[in-house]
Amino acid sequence: MEQLTKKQHLELYRYLRLTRALEDWIFYICANQNPQKPLIIGKGYLSTGQEATSIGAAYALEKEDWIAQSHRDFGALLIRGLTPRELLLQYFSKETGPTKGRDANVHLGHTGKHVLGFISHMGAMVPVANGVAFAMKYKKKKACILAFFGDGASSQGIVHEAMNYAAVFKLPVVFICNNNRWAISTPLEEQMAIKNVADRGASYGMPGVICDGNKVEEVYQTVLKAVRLAKKGGGPTLVECKTMRMSGHGTHDRAKYVSDQEIASWKKKDPIMHHEKLLKKLGYADEAYFKKIIAEVKSEVEEATQWAKNQADPSIQNQLEDVFARS
Amino acid sequence: MSRSLYYADAIREALRQCMQEDGDVYIFGEDVALYGGVFGVTKDLFHEFGPKRVRNTPLSEGAILGEAIGAAVYGLRPVPEIQFSDFLTTAMSPLVDIMATYHYRVGTKLPITIRAPSGGALRIGHFHSKCLEAWFVHTPGLKVVVPSTAYDAKGLLVSSIRDNNPVLFLEQKKLYREIKDEVPEEIYDIPLGQAIIRTEGSHITLVTYGSPTYLALKAAALLQKEGIELEVIDLRTIYPFDKETLKKSFSKTNRVIILHEAVKIAGFGAELAAFFAEECFEYMAAPIMRLGALHTPIPTNPVLEDHYLPSLQDILDAARGLMKY
Numbered sequence: 265m266e267q268l269t270k271k272q273h274l275e276l277y278r279y280l281r282l283t284r285a286l287e288d289w290i291f292y293i294c295a296n297q298n299p300q301k302p303l304i305i306g307k308g309y310l311s312t313g314q315e316a317t318s319i320g321a322a323y324a325l326e327k328e329d330w331i332a333q334s335h336r337d338f339g340a341l342l343i344r345g346l347t348p349r350e351l352l353l354q355y356f357s358k359e360t361g362p363t364k365g366r367d368a369n370v371h372l373g374h375t376g377k378h379v380l381g382f383i384s385h386m387g388a389m390v391p392v393a394n395g396v397a398f399a400m401k402y403k404k405k406k407a408c409i410l411a412f413f414g415d416g417a418s419s420q421g422i423v424h425e426a427m428n429y430a431a432v433f434k435l436p437v438v439f440i441c442n443n444n445r446w447a448i449s450t451p452l453e454e455q456m457a458i459k460n461v462a463d464r465g466a467s468y469g470m471p472g473v474i475c476d477g478n479k480v481e482e483v484y485q486t487v488l489k490a491v492r493l494a495k496k497g498g499g500p501t502l503v504e505c506k507t508m509r510m511s512g513h514g515t516h517d518r519a520k521y522v523s524d525q526e527i528a529s530w531k532k533k534d535p536i537m538h539h540e541k542l543l544k545k546l547g548y549a550d551e552a553y554f555k556k557i558i559a560e561v562k563s564e565v566e567e568a569t570q571w572a573k574n575q576a577d578p579s580i581q582n583q584l585e586d587v588f589a590r591s
Numbered sequence: 592m593s594r595s596l597y598y599a600d601a602i603r604e605a606l607r608q609c610m611q612e613d614g615d616v617y618i619f620g621e622d623v624a625l626y627g628g629v630f631g632v633t634k635d636l637f638h639e640f641g642p643k644r645v646r647n648t649p650l651s652e653g654a655i656l657g658e659a660i661g662a663a664v665y666g667l668r669p670v671p672e673i674q675f676s677d678f679l680t681t682a683m684s685p686l687v688d689i690m691a692t693y694h695y696r697v698g699t700k701l702p703i704t705i706r707a708p709s710g711g712a713l714r715i716g717h718f719h720s721k722c723l724e725a726w727f728v729h730t731p732g733l734k735v736v737v738p739s740t741a742y743d744a745k746g747l748l749v750s751s752i753r754d755n756n757p758v759l760f761l762e763q764k765k766l767y768r769e770i771k772d773e774v775p776e777e778i779y780d781i782p783l784g785q786a787i788i789r790t791e792g793s794h795i796t797l798v799t800y801g802s803p804t805y806l807a808l809k810a811a812a813l814l815q816k817e818g819i820e821l822e823v824i825d826l827r828t829i830y831p832f833d834k835e836t837l838k839k840s841f842s843k844t845n846r847v848i849i850l851h852e853a854v855k856i857a858g859f860g861a862e863l864a865a866f867f868a869e870e871c872f873e874y875m876a877a878p879i880m881r882l883g884a885l886h887t888p889i890p891t892n893p894v895l896e897d898h899y900l901p902s903l904q905d906i907l908d909a910a911r912g913l914m915k916y
Contacts, residue, residue, distance in 0.1 A: 332661075363696045373697040375664060381697035385684050391654040392689060395661020395669075402617070402643065402667060409661075422684070425651035429658070432649055587731050589700035589755040 266488050268481055270548045276323060276480050277543060278557055280536050283315045283339040285561040286348050289569065290355060294515035303573055305357040305368045311336035313478075313510025316535035317442045319343065320483025321410055321505070324491045330378040330409040332393035334386075335370050336442060336509070337412050345377045348568035358575040364586075365578030387413050387420035390439070394426055397435035397494075408436035408494040410487070416447025418461045427502065431468040434499035438490040441502065442477060444509035449521045462504035470500045477505030478535040481542065508533075596774040599632050599767035601741035602706075605748035606633065606670065608778040610640055613668060616752060617644040620655060620672030620706075629674055630708060630767050652682035656705070660690050663701040670752060676707035676761055677721045690757045691732030700755040704748070708764035709737070710802055710852055711884075712900060716891035722801075722853035722884075727759050728830045728862065734758045734783055735830040739804040741772045743827055746781030754783060763802040770805075786833035788840070792820030795910055796840040798863055799850040800826040803901065807850055810906035819910055821848075829859055837863075838871055845876035846913045850901060855883030877916035880909045 268276070290308040297303050311318055314336060322331060322340035331340050338351060346362070353361030354372045362372040363381075373381025380389055380396065393411035400407045417423055418441055430437050441461045445452050458464075465472020471493075475486040483505055490501035508530040512519040543549040596604065610616045618633055618640075624647040627634030637645040648655050652673055659669040673679055679686060686705075693701050711720030727733050736751055736758055738744040744762070751758040789804060790811050797807050804825045811821035822840050826832050841847055847867055849860040860881040867879050882901040890896050 330665075364698070367696050371696070373693075373699070375697065375699040380661070380664065381689075381693055381699075383688050383692075385688055388657075388684050388689060391651075391657020391685060392661040392664075394654065395658035395663070396665050397661070398658055399662040399665030399667045402662070403665070422653045422657070425649070425654040426657060429649055429651055429654040586695045586698065588734070589694050591755060 266485055268484065270546070273481070273543060273546065273548050276319060276484070277539055277549070278561070279319045279323070279339055279342055280315050280480060280539055281557050282342060282348070282561040282564065283311060283319065284536060285558070285565045286351065287312050287338060289565045291511070291515055304355050307369065307514035307516045308355070309335045309370045309514050310511045311338055313530065313534060314442060314444050314507040315339045316480035316539070317440070317477040317483055317505040317507050318412070320480040321412070321440045321487040321503070323484050324488040325410065326407075328405060328407040329491070330380065330393075330396050330407070332380040332389040332396070332409060332411045333382055334389070334412040334414055334417065334442070336444070338370075340410070340412070341379060344374070344379050346374060346379065348565055349572055352568050352572035353575060356572055356575070357578070358572065359578040360575050364582070386417035387423040390423050391426040391429065393437050394430050394435055397430065397437040398433065400436055406495050408438060408491055410438050410440050412440045412442060414447065415441065415443040415445065415452055415455060415461060416450070419455055427464070427468045427470070427500070430500040431470045434497060436494035437500045438487060438494055439500060439502045440487065441504045442507055443504050444507045446509045446519075446522065448513040448517070460504055462502055465502035468502070470502055472502040472504065474504045474506060477507030478533045478538060480535060480539055593773045593775040595771050596741045597768050598741045598744050598763070598770045599630060601745040601774045602632050602748055602762060603634065603636065604774070605745040605752070606636060607639065609749060609752045610636070610644060612778065615666065615668045616670060617646070617667065618670050618672065619646040619648050619658070621648060621650055621674045623647060623672050628672060630764060632706075632762070632767070633672065652678050653685055656682045656685035656690065659703045659705070660685060660693065660701060663703050664699055668702045668752060670704045670706060673705060673707040675719050676709040676723055677718050679707060679723065687730050691730045694756070695732060701757050702755045703757045704751040704754075704760050705758070706760045706762060709761040710763050710765055711889055711896060712765050712802070714891055714893055714896060717889040720889045722851065724761055724829055725853060725857060725859045725862075728859055732757065733830065734828065735761065736783060736828050737761045737763070737801040738827060739763065739766065739801050739825050741770060741774050743781060745774055746779050747783065747827060749778055750780040750783050753780065758783070761801070765802050781827070783828045784831040784833055785828070786824050786826045786836040788836070789823040789825050790821065792822040792844070794820045794844055795822065795846040795848060795913055796837070796844045797821045797823045797848045797850060797906070798826065798837060799823065800829055801852065803850050803852050806901070806903055807906065810903055810910065813907065814910050819914055821910065834866065834870070837866065841867060841871050842874045845874050846916065848880045848882060848906065848909050848913065850882045850906065852900060853883055854886055855881055856886050858883045877913045880913060882906060882909060
């Protein structure tokens with residue numbers, strides 16, 4: 265098993281903290297902004313409490329790799345090199361943001377940073393990830409793509425099509441199911457008659473593996489193995505990361521349908537708490553270090569907000585541009 | 592040098608020459624490899640280009656168009672085949688939600704040409720005969736091409752494949768082995784968005800595209816004997832469509848018949864009618880006439896299908912009626 269170095273452990277900690285800080289901030293703005301003159305257009309879709317899945321998985325990638333992210337993958341986007349500034353431009357729907365203010369919140373893509381453009385239809389990007397993977401093979405690149413989706417999206421026919429397809433062509437894609445137990449208000453038990461999404465891997469002829477989605481090092485190690493297999497030409501793997509959505513589907517949803525007991529039991533498994541314990545146990549960091557990182561990421565997010573909110577809003581002058589590529 | 596080629600063979604030649612020209616062009620779809628596609632359009636290309644560039648896929652239209660998007664983002668120039676355009680219904684989300692919006696939202700161009708046989712009169716029923724083009728013209732971000740001759744099929748397919756946008760290339764399956772015309776051996780393109788006047792006339796502009804073009808030409812020949820001249824315009828590309836050619840013709844004839852094989856109600860003809868009404872009103876001497884299919888699912892029985900489709904008689908009646916104004 266791949267052991268993480270101290271530097272990597274600390275870097276993962278910073279990503280966990282930065283993602284949490286950024287999303288807490290988004291939550292705060294959504295809760296407190298003037299609805300008549302909102303800073304954030306639309307709602308926030310947060311990964312709070314399940315950051316380790318996105319971060320651990322994306323950390324297993326190299327520069328030439330790609331991701332097809334889902335709703336709760338700001339951690340992965342930060343690892344791919346999108347900055348808090350860019351992500352806030354997207355939330356504020358600014359002209360200089362990744363979608364030029366034409367789309368907002370988590371519906372973004374960034375080709376230069378190898379991030380596909382997410383859409384709202386659940387599971388829709390999974391077959392698109394196959395296309396990137398196919399092109400990598402076609403161009404003889406030793407690279408792979410992570411296709412993220414949730415337990416809810418796993419019920420979509422297109423996800424089954426895509427997994428079968430990827431297995432048939434042995435595409436270098438790793439399917440990451442962040443099983444956070446809830447599809448908006450529908451619990452897992454009402455979504456599928458099986459316990460593990462990973463069990464479906466066998467039916468496509470690919471390994472299906474399960475890991476604790478709240479342990480960043482475990483997600484990393486599990487995904488890294490799948491990434492290496494994919495890059496060796498061994499085909500896709502379905503990795504199911506067991507986690508819990510600790511917020512509503514969006515910032516408008518107070519998730520009253522989730523019991524207090526369920527929340528309380530998962531709070532004890534908070535991925536940041538877990539990682540702090542691990543860092544202390546390994547002797548890599550102490551409380552003072554954590555405080556320092558918390559302060560750093562907080563000021564990074566605040567600075568990004570101040571900067572992003574002063575950027576230009578989209579103009580109707582350019583509204584008709586780009587429906588088609590000119591050349 | 593040119594020689595007479597069937598419509599299907601002209602398409603294959605365009606595919607072959609585009610693949611020779613650009614190593615990033617590749618073909619995939621259901622049964623397109625060794626078998627050559629259910630209509631034989633991609634026949635022999637597998638032998639010529641091998642399994643990497645001519646590839647069978649599982650029966651997953653959504654996954655096929657999903658692949659096209661991802662491969663295009665990565666820099667390839669995919670040319671997927673959807674076995675029947677009817678089956679696009681199972682791939683609507685990748686096509687309409689992702690592919691059509693990608694450049695606008697993410698800023699990355701998607702040079703994808705989707706080949707899909709379209710149209711009826713082959714007695715193969717509702718699920719293999721539909722003309723769905725209006726849906727896709729209604730979707731911002733897609734170009735829609737409907738060739739009616741072998742010459743156009745080749746030149747327009749070359750343009751579509753070289754275009755940096757998603758193009759829906761609706762092949763007229765009825766014409767595959769029915770139509771043969773002169774096609775140059777060398778590669779050439781026909782710009783998208785340019786209509787062609789198939790026959791000149793001064794009384795009535797008849798606008799059409801795809802296989803009904805031949806019906807229109809038959810009507811034009813018959814009507815000429817009665818002293819009624821049709822100017823038959825074949826749009827070739829329906830998004831974008833050639834407004835200038837239409838306007839110029841209508842300013843001369845002041846009368847128009849719009850003909851397509853698709854269901855008349857809310858078909859592409861409705862858009863054309865609105866164009867004439869909004870932008871050419873000053874030339875209008877008579878009602879705008881639309882001819883299209885009945886508002887029913889497509890019957891398989893020949894008697895019913897023939898009655899479902901617009902007929903030669905429908906054109907003659909419409910033309911004679913218009914001349915009363």
